[in-house]
Amino acid sequence: MALNSSLVGTSGKVTFESPSNIALVKYWGKYGRQMPQNASLSFTLQNAKSITTCEYEVLEEQQEKIQLTFNFEGKENDAFANKISKFFLSIEDIFPWIRQIKFNISSENTFPHSTGIASSASAMSALSLCLCTIHEKVAGKLDDFFQHASMVSRLGSGSASRSVYPHLAQWGKHPNISNSSNEFAIPFGDEVDEIFKGFHDDILIVSKKEKSVSSTAGHALMDSNPYAESRYKSANENMSLLIKCMKEADLETFIEIVEREALTLHAQMMCSKPSYILMEPNTLEMINRIRKYRNETKIPLCFTLDAGPNIHLLYPAKYASKIDGFIDNQLIEFTQDDSIIRDRVGFGPQKTNS
Numbered sequence: 001m002a003l004n005s006s007l008v009g010t011s012g013k014v015t016f017e018s019p020s021n022i023a024l025v026k027y028w029g030k031y032g033r034q035m036p037q038n039a040s041l042s043f044t045l046q047n048a049k050s051i052t053t054c055e056y057e058v059l060e061e062q063q064e065k066i067q068l069t070f071n072f073e074g075k076e077n078d079a080f081a082n083k084i085s086k087f088f089l090s091i092e093d094i095f096p097w098i099r100q101i102k103f104n105i106s107s108e109n110t111f112p113h114s115t116g117i118a119s120s121a122s123a124m125s126a127l128s129l130c131l132c133t134i135h136e137k138v139a140g141k142l143d144d145f146f147q148h149a150s151m152v153s154r155l156g157s158g159s160a161s162r163s164v165y166p167h168l169a170q171w172g173k174h175p176n177i178s179n180s181s182n183e184f185a186i187p188f189g190d191e192v193d194e195i196f197k198g199f200h201d202d203i204l205i206v207s208k209k210e211k212s213v214s215s216t217a218g219h220a221l222m223d224s225n226p227y228a229e230s231r232y233k234s235a236n237e238n239m240s241l242l243i244k245c246m247k248e249a250d251l252e253t254f255i256e257i258v259e260r261e262a263l264t265l266h267a268q269m270m271c272s273k274p275s276y277i278l279m280e281p282n283t284l285e286m287i288n289r290i291r292k293y294r295n296e297t298k299i300p301l302c303f304t305l306d307a308g309p310n311i312h313l314l315y316p317a318k319y320a321s322k323i324d325g326f327i328d329n330q331l332i333e334f335t336q337d338d339s340i341i342r343d344r345v346g347f348g349p350q351k352t353n354s
């Protein structure tokens with residue numbers, strides 16, 4: 001689709017900061033065009049963010065190739081530029097103007113590179129929010145900006161669909177959640193007790209090594225996993241149970257479900273064909289210590305994991321100083337180079353210029 005000729009030569013710049021998120025009910029397994037096999041729910045984080053700036057200029061006509069440069073943390077990065085060009089071509093049905101724009105994109109993360117922290121959710125959501133803003137400048141207003149941004153983010157990386165809302169986000173069709181959809185995530189912060197909006201997430205970095213099996217490969221292995229169907233069913237059941245206990249601020253049940261979800265995710269990896277293990281001995285040591293500390297102190301802290309060995313320690317804000325002491329005395333020695341990223345439930349993306 002050619003853009004209105006009066007726009008030719010116009011240019012602008014948009015910057016979005018968008019956070020990472022941590023799933024409580026995990027998305028693991030997908031089909032078709034980035035559709036999830038089960039519903040998922042996540043906390044939006046506050047500190048682990050990508051900051052992405054897109055400079056754009058409207059060209060005279062559609063180009064054969066995507067016109068794009070990409071600068072990551074101060075350096076031209078051709079490998080990322082190629083990935084993004086491919087992504088842009090794959091969403092031409094959504095943004096038919098995308099080959100008539102020249103993009104200079106730069107991006108950085110607030111969390112250090114190579115800490116094993118996946119940046120696809122923050123990076124893809126920040127980029128998609130920029131694209132939706134450019135769409136409104138050149139092609140007209142979107143009916144629901146954040147829903148559209150969530151849908152575009154999903155196409156870049158499934159979990160990114162959940163990063164565009166404050167506090168909590170839910171993604172994937174679920175019989176008990178009206179408005180839920182496989183196409184985009186929906187905001188979910190208002191559906192749970194206030195206590196969860198203050199939750200902390202301290203990310204204990206067990207290993208900074210690149211994962212032996214990427215998430216993309218891990219999702220694909222679910223297609224031949226003999227336990228896949230029962231996993232998808234139990235994830236959806238856990239979603240119902242988790243929502244109920246989060247409404248009631250029933251932390252005991254919350255802890256039970258969140259930890260079981262994390263371990264079930266890793267159990268799927270262990271029974272994939274071929275099988276693989278992403279947890280490390282130090283991951284298990286920390287899990288045992290967290291459970292022991294919880295039994296002894298009755299402090300409602302729990303762990304979750306993403307597709308890697310790092311521990312996400314989740315707990316209500318009021319226990320922060322006690323848990324700092326617990327980390328220093330009992331957990332820090334099991335991290336690589338004393339690496340911790342201290343994060344908490346956050347307010348969602350922010351546009352920092354127009």
Ligand code: DP6
Nearest residue numbers: 023026027157158159215216306307
């Ligand atoms: C274990 O969203 O990274 O973190 O859609 O292939 O980009 P792609 O995968 P991705 O998978 C995330 C998996 C997870 C669980 C979750 O975030 O729900």
